[in-house]
Amino acid sequence: MEVETGGSLMRSGQAGESAVDAVVQQIRDLIASSRLKVGDSLPTERELCAQFNASRNTVREAMRILKAYGLVDVRPKIGATIIDNRMSRAFELFSFNTMELSRKSFSDVQALRGLLEVGSAEILVDKVNRSDLNELNDINAELAANHDLNEASEIDYAFHVRLVSILDNAAILDVYAVMKPVILRIMQKGKTRRTFMTETFSEHQGVIDALAARDRLAFQYRLRTHLMFGARHFSQEMEATA
Amino acid sequence: MEVETGGSLMRSGQAGESAVDAVVQQIRDLIASSRLKVGDSLPTERELCAQFNASRNTVREAMRILKAYGLVDVRPKIGATIIDNRMSRAFELFSFNTMELSRKSFSDVQALRGLLEVGSAEILVDKVNRSDLNELNDINAELAANHDLNEASEIDYAFHVRLVSILDNAAILDVYAVMKPVILRIMQKGKTRRTFMTETFSEHQGVIDALAARDRLAFQYRLRTHLMFGARHFSQEMEATA
DNA sequence: TAGGTATTTCTTGGTCCAACAAATAGATTG
DNA sequence: CAATCTATTTGTTGGACCAAGAAATACCTA
Numbered sequence: 001m002e003v004e005t006g007g008s009l010m011r012s013g014q015a016g017e018s019a020v021d022a023v024v025q026q027i028r029d030l031i032a033s034s035r036l037k038v039g040d041s042l043p044t045e046r047e048l049c050a051q052f053n054a055s056r057n058t059v060r061e062a063m064r065i066l067k068a069y070g071l072v073d074v075r076p077k078i079g080a081t082i083i084d085n086r087m088s089r090a091f092e093l094f095s096f097n098t099m100e101l102s103r104k105s106f107s108d109v110q111a112l113r114g115l116l117e118v119g120s121a122e123i124l125v126d127k128v129n130r131s132d133l134n135e136l137n138d139i140n141a142e143l144a145a146n147h148d149l150n151e152a153s154e155i156d157y158a159f160h161v162r163l164v165s166i167l168d169n170a171a172i173l174d175v176y177a178v179m180k181p182v183i184l185r186i187m188q189k190g191k192t193r194r195t196f197m198t199e200t201f202s203e204h205q206g207v208i209d210a211l212a213a214r215d216r217l218a219f220q221y222r223l224r225t226h227l228m229f230g231a232r233h234f235s236q237e238m239e240a241t242a
Numbered sequence: 243m244e245v246e247t248g249g250s251l252m253r254s255g256q257a258g259e260s261a262v263d264a265v266v267q268q269i270r271d272l273i274a275s276s277r278l279k280v281g282d283s284l285p286t287e288r289e290l291c292a293q294f295n296a297s298r299n300t301v302r303e304a305m306r307i308l309k310a311y312g313l314v315d316v317r318p319k320i321g322a323t324i325i326d327n328r329m330s331r332a333f334e335l336f337s338f339n340t341m342e343l344s345r346k347s348f349s350d351v352q353a354l355r356g357l358l359e360v361g362s363a364e365i366l367v368d369k370v371n372r373s374d375l376n377e378l379n380d381i382n383a384e385l386a387a388n389h390d391l392n393e394a395s396e397i398d399y400a401f402h403v404r405l406v407s408i409l410d411n412a413a414i415l416d417v418y419a420v421m422k423p424v425i426l427r428i429m430q431k432g433k434t435r436r437t438f439m440t441e442t443f444s445e446h447q448g449v450i451d452a453l454a455a456r457d458r459l460a461f462q463y464r465l466r467t468h469l470m471f472g473a474r475h476f477s478q479e480m481e482a483t484a
Numbered sequence: 485t486a487g488g489t490a491t492t493t494c495t496t497g498g499t500c501c502a503a504c505a506a507a508t509a510g511a512t513t514g
Numbered sequence: 515c516a517a518t519c520t521a522t523t524t525g526t527t528g529g530a531c532c533a534a535g536a537a538a539t540a541c542c543t544a
Contacts, residue, residue: 018525018526019525019526019527020306020525020526038344044495044496044497045496045497046495046496046497054526054527055526055527055528056527056528056529057299057302057525057526057527057528058525058526058527060299060303060497060498061302061303061306061525061526063497064262064303064306064307064310065306065309065310067307068306068307068310068311069310069335070335074497075496075497076496076497076498076533076534076535077495077496077497077533077534077535077536078496078497078535078536079496079497080497084343084344084347086335086336086343086347087347087350087351087420087421087424089332089335090332090333090335090336090420090423091420093311093312093328093329093331093332094328094329094332094416094419094420104412105412105413108411108412108413108414109413111409111411111413111414112358112411112413112414112417115357115358115361115362115414116354116357116358116361118361119357119360119361120357167353169350169353169354170346170347170350171347171350171351171353171354171421172350172353172354172357175354175417178416179413260498260499261498261499261500262498262499286522286523286524287523287524288523296499296500297499297500297501298500298501299498299499299500299501300498300499300500302524302525303498303499316524317507317508317523317524318506318507318508318523318524318525319506319507319508319509319522319523319524320507320508320509320523320524321523321524322524485544486543486544487542487543487544488541488542488543488544489540489541489542489543490539490540490541490542491538491539491540491541492537492538492539492540493536493537493538493539494535494536494537494538495534495535495536495537496533496534496535496536497532497533497534497535498531498532498533498534499530499531499532499533500529500530500531500532501528501529501530501531502527502528502529502530503526503527503528503529504525504526504527505524505525505526505527506523506524506525506526507522507523507524507525508521508522508523508524509520509521509522509523510519510520510521510522511518511519511520511521512517512518512519512520513516513517513518513519514515514516514517514518
């Protein structure tokens with residue numbers, strides 16, 4: 001078994017701990033000892049240099065690690081603030097080697113979308129507000145404009161992301177970010193049919209209307225139908241090319 | 243809507259892309275275009291500097307990111323070799339005990355689990371077979387044995403994964419794999435209460451029974467209750483420490 | 485004079501450069 | 515074959531400058 005070398009998450013003071021890893025550990029300790037929470041600020045880079053007797057480049061490399069792990073957000077002039085994007089990072093890491101574009105992946109992703117979008121109807125009709133509806137309308141209006149296949153798919157995707165964003169659930173948004181490539185492929189497949197764009201537009205419109213009326217059943221029916229049509233087109237396409 | 247700033251995994255050439263992010267992307271492109279595989283070596287830092295017209299610090303910060311993501315392993319004199327530790331990195335993300343997972347992360351994940359597990363009731367009672375039930379029973383029986391907190395949480399997690407595995411949906415299983423560290427933490431929190439293990443056992447048993455009887459409503463009710471209890475314990479815990 | 489606006493200053497992260505230290509693969513030498 | 519030497523490569527440091535933006539200041543108008 002390969003021993004974990006160069007690990008920046010190295011536990012307590014290892015022998016061959018590099019200066020950068022030491023600074024990472026010290027910043028972690030600082031966060032813990034100072035009881036820093038999400039939203040709090042870290043000292044400036046130069047202050048950290050002085051505090052840890054490290055050069056600025058070393059501190060910066062340590063910060064890069066913390067940024068990569070989704071623990072801090074660094075902005076010029078603002079400084080480093082503590083965040084917790086670890087879930088997003090985990091999904092991003094995972095997205096590299098998962099979700100290959102097999103037929104089963106497509107149907108699995110569609111099923112997952114169905115569970116999330118249709119299943120959250122109750123919460124959606126409860127939480128949806130005026131600006132949500134406005135933005136959904138805007139996105140859908142954009143869909144009606146002339147776009148090529150890829151642009152239209154992006155807009156279609158944006159519509160569904162905006163829909164689930166009403167839930168205010170970061171985990172679900174992360175899931176959608178991971179599935180994005182697959183979802184786009186599904187949509188592109190479906191859009192090869194000529195009438196697709198107008199169909200999508202009117203189906204989306206029906207979803208929005210049901211949402212505006214806070215009609216859960218209509219919302220579920222229309223959204224489920226919408227998703228199933230996409231799946232059906234896709235199946236036909238796949239069978240034709242298989 | 244908040245735009246993803248400072249993201250080192252930023253997709254194709256954004257406007258405000260930093261030099262480091264650009265190098266990260268270029269190195270990834272290099273790996274892809276050169277068909278480099280695990281075990282192959284990257285050019286030296288200085289060669290990358292020349293190739294990308296970037297300073298050595300910039301290249302090094304880019305390397306730190308790639309290291310943090312488990313994509314390369316850098317050793318003095320050896321240079322950078324391509325590895326694939328992304329999966330283990332994803333899990334290590336949550337080994338930062340210095341900072342507690344944010345409360346919202348917990349509730350988001352619980353809500354997502356609810357949508358998936360409770361929402362798929364109809365499919366579950368339809369697809370479940372004898373061996374599914376047997377294995378769920380076996381896992382739950384294991385839960386009744388004496389285990390420490392971590393072991394019990396692992397078993398609890400395995401139960402729910404086995405449950406959704408009935409759906410035969412790889413995308414959902416991937417989602418559970420990524421969320422595993424968070425789910426485990428949720429369960430560990432809940433298990434601080436003394437009676438938790440027996441409660442979990444009987445609640446699981448009720449879920450299995452409903453599933454065996456193909457009673458969708460009972461299944462949903464019991465599973466929802468089960469998940470909500472976990473959430474409630476967690477909320478109490480969080481409020482106590484807040 | 486008061487209030488708002490334009491300007492200036494100064495802090496801070498982003499990038500680059502040059503140098504040296506430490507480690508070590510590969511060549512050299514005994 | 516083994517010890518040693520050398521050259522290369524990463525690790526670290528200190529310094530410098532830039533651009534962006536926040537804070538302080540000066541200015542202008544009503």
